[in-house]
Amino acid sequence: MGLGEHLFGHRHTAHGEQPDATHGHAGHGHGQAGHGGGHGNADPGGGHGRGVMTGAGRYDRMTRLLLAGRRDRVYAALATAAGARPGDSVLDIGCGTGAFTTALAAQVGATGRVLGIDPSPEMVAFATERAPAHVRYAVAPAESLPVADGSVDLVASALVVHHIAPDARVVALAEIVRVLRPGGRLLLADFQAPRGPVARRIVAALTGPEMAGNDPIPELLALCTGAGLTVEDQGRQAPFFAWVRARAN
């Protein structure tokens, strides 16, 4: 696609010029603490607007445990749902330890480029240590993306919307629209509470009671349509994801 240089270029937003945070240096850049400050819980769900995470190693181990040996397969399925294609320039928002970023990178191949961003320097450091050659990471929040206008084929994000403060979510969506090229795609995946009562009790114990009944689809649809994107599809990915895919006009 030849868009990697744009994807990894400077950003231009209403928030003003920022230093180039796309060289993937862990802890480099403008790592705003986001909303709610850091917290060390390792759950993939959590409450609403939970903010920036710490505890990268613990989070990584917890997601492997909760996905019971299927983590790579689950994220690969989400990358497929996103429509990641060879050669694409991809932005993974709220990359955490890089599990989804890595799955996206496998699907775009060596001719593609993937940038994972997260406001947590600790998460970015963890992911950077394990990054494939065509993947970079940078410290940045969804509300201020270090990426040039109209330069991205696919924006993807998993388990992140509920970490962003409710009033900042529309700001994040406006940023996503800014960086997507015309016809570019967005996949937003978030935590879908399991249906069974036992599983719900486990979720409540691990992540807090508010996540035990969580259905993210209505809000994901509203965010996409509110930002002027055209919703193309939606679905669920076991064991606890629901997603919406939309297209920039």
Ligand SMILES: C[S@@+](CC[C@H](N)C(=O)[O-])C[C@H]1O[C@@H](n2cnc3c(N)ncnc32)[C@H](O)[C@@H]1O
């Ligand atoms: C539950 S983790 C998900 C990580 C990864 N996407 C995954 O699926 O494993 C949520 C991540 O969102 C990040 N986050 C919090 N606030 C954010 C914001 N305003 N913008 C982008 N990411 C944010 C956290 O630091 C954390 O790494």
